[in-house]
Amino acid sequence: DDLRNQLKRREFAPVYLLFGAETYLRDLAAKTIADLVLANSSLREFNEIEHSLSESKIQYALSDAEQLPMIDARRVVKITNVKVSANSNKDNLKEEDEEILERYLARPAETSIVIFIADEFDKRRKISKLLLGKCVSVEFDELENAELIKWAKDKLREFNAEADTRAMNLLVALVGNNVRRLTNEVEKLAVAALPDKLITYELVESLVPNSREISNFDLTDYLLAKDKTRALQVLKKILDDGAEPLMLLGLISYNFRRLFLSKELMEQGVERKEVARIMKLHWSKQEDFLAAARRTEAKKLSWIMQKIAETDVAIKTSKGGGGTVGSRLQIEMLVCELANLK
Structure with missing residues (x-):
């Protein structure tokens, strides 16, 4: 909620850290930040840079962040696939990267927005504490059933469709807490419900496969x-x-x-x-x-x-x-x- 409110006010932090089990909402947050920062960009393809730490090194990503944007006021640098694991052998953000990371975080570039997107993030690790202390950090936990139903209802409203309580309960029971798949199923149901735009229990039962089978x-x-x-x-x-x-x-x-x-x-x-x-x-x-x-x-x-x-x-x-x-x-x-x- 804090992040949403800041973005509504167009208040951007120089560095974000997004992590947690709910990867769809995490990725959606990263996309939303980039969309808002570069909303008026005429050269977005040059000012939105992505570095995957499974293929690149942190120093290259931060070097891009320190460069001036092309014509526009800001650039966005996404650093994806970040892993700071409980098992240090799996890390791609390592102890030897701490110095360069600390140096950038102490004086982040004024014309760049850096977004760290972590796949694995052990908050107990020293480098994790550095990021948590210097970034605007948001942890995306898996949604509870009530939150999943609210999410599905909100998505349905975007399609001017609606569903009764039994249909919504069955949908969440079948899909589980995978928001990415829930979103896809809602879109599919909204199309299938045309022209009435009313999603029934029977429609959910016939179209949605059970990914939460015991x-x-x-x-x-x-x-x-x-x-x-x-x-x-x-x-x-x-x-x-x-x-x-x-x-x-x-x-x-x-x-x-x-x-x-x-x-x-x-x-x-x-x-x-x-x-x-x-x-x-x-x-x-x-x-x-x-x-x-x-x-x-x-x-x-x-x-x-x-x-x-x-x-x-x-x-x-x-x-x-x-x-x-x-x-x-x-x-x-x-x-x-x-x-x-x-």
Whole structure:
């Protein structure tokens, strides 16, 4: 927010350091800085320089920063692929670079904006502390589910499109916290929703592949195998990793709904390959998924879907306690009930 406000006021720092797990927003920030600094540039191609430290050395990048811009008031020098790792053997910004770096940071060129874009950045390292102390530093953490939904809604507004709550929850549950992919999926959905510009749950379900699938179909498989212990272990790991209970419930519902539909298709005589195509199954998961659909009775799958719907209502009405604790309890109770199903 601080960076956004500074950029809105067209207040530029001489040196920026951008790092963190959320690389899409990090790269977008670097692009935004460059776009604003060079907004009126007639020779941008000469005044926007990029040095990758995987191919170049820091002294060459800083040498470019010390040169005067061509005709324009400023130039932008991006220093990308910066690595200051916990393992110094992986570094491309090394201890021997400290002197030249410190010298530049003490008196940065007035006509240049330098942007360090770090892929790996251990804040405990000495050279990291130098950068943190002298640069305007922004760490881009992975977004939480609520932030992802807000991001997706904001992007939809750019396309004059909208989505209901169920559709947004499913979208984030399927995509996960990859903002780059979330942005791409939102753009795809906005086009697919024409002319109504309303994105529905069914549209998300049909167009968005699941990149957040529980590994090897673990949770669903353990539930169908009545392995309550392992199902609860997997559930705990997913929740401890930061998944919101309601999002996770949507993902569980999505998995069982696809199983149910696959079961119906196979009972209608649709070939295995065609079922896999319709369900958009990744080739590595087809065998396990279709085997689970074959061996599970349709009546059981229908009952499971009903129980999931009841849990959804219980969470939304705070039955058994509100907040994350109450929601988590409802999910745990559901998993126990499904794993005990005869």
